[in-house]
Amino acid sequence: MRKLIISAYKEALLLLRDIEGIVLLNIMPIVLVIVISLIQERSFQNILESKINVVIVDFDNDSLGAAFRRGIDKSNVFETTEIISGDSILLENARYDVARGKYQIGIFIPANTTQRIKMRAINLVQKQLPFSVSVQPDLIDSASIIRLFFDPITKPSFKNLAKSRLIEFAAQTETRIIFETYARVINAITNQSGLPDFPSEPIIRFEEDLVSEYTAGIIPNSVQHNVPAWTLFGMFLICIPIAGNIIKERNEGCLAKLKTMPITYFNIMSGKIIIFIFISLLQAAFIFLIGIYFLPFLGLPQLQIHHNWIALFTITLASAFAATGFGIVIGTLSSTIVQASTFGSVSTVILAAIGGIWIPVSLMPEILRKISEISPMNWGIHGFYDVFLRNATVFEIWPYVIKLIGFYGVCIIISILFRKYQVNR
Amino acid sequence: MGDTIVLNVQNLTKNYRGKTEPAVDNLSFQVPEGEIFGLLGPNGAGKTTTISVLCSLIKPTEGRITITGLDLHLHLNQIKSRIGVVGQDIALYEKLTAYENLLYFGTIYNIRKHELQQTINSFMHRLGLDAYKNQQIRRFSGGMKRRINLIAGVLHKPQLLFLDEPTVGVDVQTRNVIREFLIELKYSGTTIVYTSHLMDDAQKLCDRVCIIDQGRIIAAGSPSELIALHPECKELEEVFLKLTGRNLRDT
Numbered sequence: 001m002r003k004l005i006i007s008a009y010k011e012a013l014l015l016l017r018d019i020e021g022i023v024l025l026n027i028m029p030i031v032l033v034i035v036i037s038l039i040q041e042r043s044f045q046n047i048l049e050s051k052i053n054v055v056i057v058d059f060d061n062d063s064l065g066a067a068f069r070r071g072i073d074k075s076n077v078f079e080t081t082e083i084i085s086g087d088s089i090l091l092e093n094a095r096y097d098v099a100r101g102k103y104q105i106g107i108f109i110p111a112n113t114t115q116r117i118k119m120r121a122i123n124l125v126q127k128q129l130p131f132s133v134s135v136q137p138d139l140i141d142s143a144s145i146i147r148l149f150f151d152p153i154t155k156p157s158f159k160n161l162a163k164s165r166l167i168e169f170a171a172q173t174e175t176r177i178i179f180e181t182y183a184r185v186i187n188a189i190t191n192q193s194g195l196p197d198f199p200s201e202p203i204i205r206f207e208e209d210l211v212s213e214y215t216a217g218i219i220p221n222s223v224q225h226n227v228p229a230w231t232l233f234g235m236f237l238i239c240i241p242i243a244g245n246i247i248k249e250r251n252e253g254c255l256a257k258l259k260t261m262p263i264t265y266f267n268i269m270s271g272k273i274i275i276f277i278f279i280s281l282l283q284a285a286f287i288f289l290i291g292i293y294f295l296p297f298l299g300l301p302q303l304q305i306h307h308n309w310i311a312l313f314t315i316t317l318a319s320a321f322a323a324t325g326f327g328i329v330i331g332t333l334s335s336t337i338v339q340a341s342t343f344g345s346v347s348t349v350i351l352a353a354i355g356g357i358w359i360p361v362s363l364m365p366e367i368l369r370k371i372s373e374i375s376p377m378n379w380g381i382h383g384f385y386d387v388f389l390r391n392a393t394v395f396e397i398w399p400y401v402i403k404l405i406g407f408y409g410v411c412i413i414i415s416i417l418f419r420k421y422q423v424n425r
Numbered sequence: 426m427g428d429t430i431v432l433n434v435q436n437l438t439k440n441y442r443g444k445t446e447p448a449v450d451n452l453s454f455q456v457p458e459g460e461i462f463g464l465l466g467p468n469g470a471g472k473t474t475t476i477s478v479l480c481s482l483i484k485p486t487e488g489r490i491t492i493t494g495l496d497l498h499l500h501l502n503q504i505k506s507r508i509g510v511v512g513q514d515i516a517l518y519e520k521l522t523a524y525e526n527l528l529y530f531g532t533i534y535n536i537r538k539h540e541l542q543q544t545i546n547s548f549m550h551r552l553g554l555d556a557y558k559n560q561q562i563r564r565f566s567g568g569m570k571r572r573i574n575l576i577a578g579v580l581h582k583p584q585l586l587f588l589d590e591p592t593v594g595v596d597v598q599t600r601n602v603i604r605e606f607l608i609e610l611k612y613s614g615t616t617i618v619y620t621s622h623l624m625d626d627a628q629k630l631c632d633r634v635c636i637i638d639q640g641r642i643i644a645a646g647s648p649s650e651l652i653a654l655h656p657e658c659k660e661l662e663e664v665f666l667k668l669t670g671r672n673l674r675d676t
Contacts, residue, residue, distance in 0.1 A: 002532055002535070003532065003533055003535075006528070006529055006532040006533070007529075009529075010518065010521065010525070010529045013520070013521055013525060014518060014520055014521065017520040017521075017561075018520070249518075252514070252515070252516060252517070252518070252519070253512055253514035253515065253516035254516045254517070254518060256482055256512065256514075256516065257510060257512060257516035257530075257577075257578075258533070259481070259482055260480045260481060260482065260505060260508065260510040261505055261530070261533045261534065262502055262505040262506045262533065262534065262535070263533045
């Protein structure tokens with residue numbers, strides 16, 4: 001026990017005397033959390049809050065155009081500019097404006113579109129009746145094409161959103177016209193006048209509910225993702241100073257000296273493990289505090305961590321073990337500090353990328369989703385998601401905890417076996 | 426010198442993977458208690474490999490080694506508490522003070538804190554370092570580092586001390602202090618196995634020397650015996666050059 005305490009004390013002193021290293025180690029993930037949260041929050045707001053500029057070129061000048069305008073205005077997704085004219089030069093101008101990015105979408109409603117819908121409705125009604133009813137002037141029953149122009153740099157998600165909303169408005173208008181036509185025909189048959197009100201509210205409505213067990217229901221946002229994600233990244237980045245520490249100890253001859261002394265390799269490493277785990281926990285606590293108290297000052301949502309402290313501590317501790325084990329194995333296998341820092345930083349970035357730190361795993365292709373399951377950062381982030389978003393208890397996150405501790409164990413075993421191999425060479 | 430054999434090396438051979446010639450070839454020697462035994466040889470002769478095997482840093486291919494009567498292979502942990510190793514490299518933590526370094530290494534040998542503090546103070550005083558106790562090693566001169574390195578290897582008063590070039594790169598005064606300190610250790614009962622390129626040091630310090638080349642012993646005896654065997658040589662260095670040749674040995 002004395003050996004373990006003195007080893008940890010030695011490591012603490014060495015680390016404290018490299019204060020620049022500690023500051024960098026803590027500041028880097030904090031900067032990442034702030035910058036990435038801000039960037040992603042803006043993108044998130046772009047999709048939900050910023051409006052899509054739309055120009056409507058309405059040659060129809062009837063119910064459909066009016067319905068489009070009403071729907072578009074009510075949707076809060078679009079910002080409309082109308083051109084109500086049959087002048088084809090104005091249509092070309094609108095196309096040009098879309099092409100150069102003034103508007104993201106252009107909608108061209110050709111002349112007589114409403115009339116064509118009405119004609120279709122009459123023809124449908126006519127087929128049902130044994131006698132002829134004439135309520136509208138004759139028009140050829142043919143499809144009407146509403147043309148959409150998109151700015152080439154419009155995001156596919158914007159395009160799909162706009163298209164689906166326009167299809168929805170068109171369907172609503174078509175339904176309304178068919179309803180009104182039927183009503184007129186029935187009026188003509190029954191000699192009644194006046195049209196019943198078409199219901200403005202749909203009969204089927206959708207209600208959203210976040211199915212968190214926590215009663216308040218935390219909304220996943222950039223902060224809820226980025227704070228734990230970049231905390232994990234920072235924790236794994238600790239592999240570089242750990243590996244550097246081991247290589248320096250080896251190059252200075254201290255490790256060889258220790259091997260001739262009554263202390264095991266595991267004991268030597270345990271001193272480092274204790275201190276670096278403590279540093280990792282401190283780093284995580286610091287970033288969580290930033291998420292709770294500082295990010296709201298930047299206009300970002302506050303990090304919600306619930307009060308499941310044991311689960312939060314357990315997943316953070318397991319992640320710290322995994323990160324420290326990773327550093328130990330890199331330090332043991334690498335010959336030089338340059339080798340260790342290159343491999344350490346690149347492998348951390350790769351593990352972060354495939355582990356869902358940069359973008360959530362759900363947005364990855366199937367093959368990458370499978371690959372992501374081997375990244376310890378993936379286990380860590382899912383553990384944090386469960387604690388932060390689902391208020392999971394320690395019993396619910398145990399699969400991730402076991403995987404992370406298992407990863408640590410494998411790293412330590414590889415290190416010990418490699419040391420033995422070196423002695424036997 | 427006592428009759429007890431502290432170090433017994435029998436038919437020690439070490440082959441490195443991928444090398445055709447053994448680094449150490451069937452080496453046998455004994456070192457009795459209280460002796461300073463010099464292991465001398467040119468570069469690449471096999472000195473460091475021999476010391477590394479004896480210190481358990483690498484495993485031998487063949488041979489049997491007993492230290493203080495215990496088989497090195499079977500009783501490694503016990504043996505580690507009985508030996509001290511002072512390597513050619515300065516194996517100290519640069520950002521720790523001299524005292525913190527010695528406290529760390531001493532605690533690993535399970536020395537009680539009070540006793541350890543006394544030993545540290547006494548050895549630092551003896552080697553003229555007590556004023557620098559709380560200074561970080563990185564601020565020390567080469568000679569000061571060597572002295573601290575030496576203290577770190579003897580804090581637990583080992584029965585057998587391995588010294589690999591303990592006086593390399595130091596000034597005459599430091600060399601002299603280290604030599605005197607080693608003689609004191611010898612008289613306090615520590616057996617010393619010593620390697621050096623400095624024949625003058627070896628001649629003054631060692632009770633017996635063993636000259637090895639290409640992994641084999643080519644001469645053994647006290648410095649005066651070896652000089653006597655070669656009447657044309659006045660110093661151990663001349664004997665050494667006669668036996669190992671004047672060609673450069675770059676490894």
